[in-house]
Structure formats: structure tokens, C-alpha cells
Amino acid sequence: xxxxxxxxxxxxxxxxxxxxxxxxxxxxxxxxxxxxxxxxxxxxxxxxxxxxxxxxxxxxxxxxxxxxxxxxxxxxxxxxxxxxxxxxxxxxxxxxxxxxxxxxxxxxxxxxxxxxxxxxxxxxxxxxxxxxxxxxxxxxxxxxxxxxx
Amino acid sequence: xxxxxxxxxxxxxxxxxxxxxxxxxxxxxxxxxxxxxxxxxxxxxxxxxxxx
Numbered sequence: 428x429x430x431x432x433x434x435x436x437x438x439x440x441x442x443x444x445x446x447x448x449x450x451x452x453x454x455x456x457x458x459x460x461x462x463x464x465x466x467x468x469x470x471x472x473x474x475x476x477x478x479x480x481x482x483x484x485x486x487x488x489x490x491x492x493x494x495x496x497x498x499x500x501x502x503x504x505x506x507x508x509x510x511x512x513x514x515x516x517x518x519x520x521x522x523x524x525x526x527x528x529x530x531x532x533x534x535x536x537x538x539x540x541x542x543x544x545x546x547x548x549x550x551x552x553x554x555x556x557x558x559x560x561x562x563x564x565x566x567x568x569x570x571x572x573x574x575x576x
Numbered sequence: 577x578x579x580x581x582x583x584x585x586x587x588x589x590x591x592x593x594x595x596x597x598x599x600x601x602x603x604x605x606x607x608x609x610x611x612x613x614x615x616x617x618x619x620x621x622x623x624x625x626x627x628x
Contacts (some may be wrong), residue, residue, distance in 0.1 A: 445595060447610055466615050469625070473611040475604045476615040500611040519624060521611050551621045553614075559621035570614055573622060 430540065432502040435459075441514045444507040445479075450494030455479075457500065458486055459507045460518065461555040471572070472515070476504060501536030509547060512575040523570035533571060538564045549574045 435446035446460040456479040461472045461530060477486040512518060524530035537550060544550070551559045554569030559572065598604055 434593065442596070443595045458598060460598055462599070462604070462608060464608060464612060466612060469620060471611075471615065471620075474608045476622070477603055486601045494583050519620075521615065523611060523614060551594055551624070553618055558618070559624075570618075572624065574624065 428479075430502040430505075430543065431459075431499060432506050435503055435507060437510065441511060442483055444510075446503050448494045448500055450496045451493055452494045454528040455492050456481070457503075458482050459504055461518075463518075464521075471508055471519045471521050472511075474508070474520050477525075480521060484523065496533070498536075498539065500545065501532065502540065504539055505536060505544065508573060512548065518564060518574070520573040521570065522573065525576055527569075530569060531567065534566075537571070547576055549576055 433443050433446040437444050442461045446457050446459075448455040450458055458475075458477055458479055460475040462475065464471055466475050475486075478490050478492060479485075479488050480490075483568040508520060508522075509512070512520065522533055524533055534552070537544060541562075551572045552562045553570045553572075554560050554564065554566060554568060560566075560573070562568075
């Protein structure tokens with residue numbers, strides 16, 4: 428994906444990613460974390476994404492940073508998804524925002540970059556009354572499941 | 577004439593390094609619990625289950 432994005436760091440395990448958002452509100456450290464989970468014998472990987480609070484050292488994704496770099500951040504998170512699923516092609520990644528607004532941001536990010544994403548990833552979205560469906564632009568989803576093609 | 581050595585910059589926008597482990601961070605612990613609860617309630621797509 429040759430979109431503008433932040434340079435990010437990746438851990439030795441390829442499970443943790445960090446980058447700095449830079450804008451009018453200063454530099455904000457973003458953490459993207461993938462953790463394998465198991466539900467009744469089905470393994471999936473949960474995507475966690477939030478801001479590092481430098482004062483507490485803790486993560487928060489309810490804070491609204493307004494650093495005017497939304498598209499750059501979404502492109503960077505998408506790049507980590509591509510890197511992670513490239514390393515672990517059998518992984519199923521689950522993504523859901525902490526609030527409906529955050530989930531909608533994921534949806535916007537996927538829709539904006541759909542032409543670049545679609546050849547590489549299968550994305551299902553959970554619709555309120557329809558259940559899991561292949562991703563379509565313009566539909567509101569509650570969560571996403573992502574696998575490598 | 578000696579060839580000038582030009583160091584190629586990596587096209588990949590990333591650097592590999594040791595990082596803090598946030599596995600016990602309350603935010604991520606809560607996120608994992610929410611994800612489990614959602615998938616227990618709503619399940620996985622059929623086509624995904626057939627691949628597994």
C-alpha cells in the first residue's frame with residue numbers, strides 16, 4: 428500500500444507496533460497491539476489501538492486528540508494490519524472500536540483505502556440485523572474480521 | 577575511479593526494536609474481554625469457520 432503513513436516501529440514478535448502522531452496538538456504515541464485469543468477452540472487475533480498517556484504510561488483510546496492527521500493514522504494502522512497478516516497469513520484479525528464512533532472510523536479507513544486493501548484482504552463486517560457480511564462501502568458495521576487472501 | 581557508495585534507504589516505513597509490553601494494560605485487557613464477549617454472542621462468519 429503506497430499511501431502516506433507514519434513510520435512505525437515493530438516488536439521482535441510482530442505483535443506490537445508504535446508510531447507517533449504529529450500535529451497541532453503535539454506528538455502523540457500510538458500503540459497498535461495484536462493478541463491471539465481463543466473462543467471455544469477458534470483462534471483469532473484481537474487488534475487493540477490506543478494512545479499512550481505519557482503521564483501514566485497507560486493506554487487510552489477514548490481520548491480525542493484532534494491532531495488533524497486522521498487519514499495518516501488510519502493508513503498507518505492499515506499498514507500494520509498488512510504487515511501482521513503478511514507475517515501470519517492464517518490469522519483472523521478482529522477489530523472493533525471502543526465506541527461506535529471509533530468503529531465508524533475503522534469503517535471509513537477501510538472504505539477510503541478499499542481499492543488497495545481489497546486485493547490483499549478478506550474483510551467481513553458485522554451488521555446489526557444481518558450478521559457477518561462481506562465488507563461493502565456505505566454500510567455501518569459493529570465490528571470487522573480480517574483475513575489474508 | 578572508486579565507485580561512490582550510496583546507502584540505500586529502506587522503502588519500508590518501519591524500524592524493528594524492543595518495545596514495552598502492554599499486555600497487562602487495563603485498556604487492552606478490557607478490549608480483549610469485549611472482543612471475546614462479542615464473538616461469543618455473535619459467532620464467526622460461516623465461510624471463516626469452514627476454512628478453519
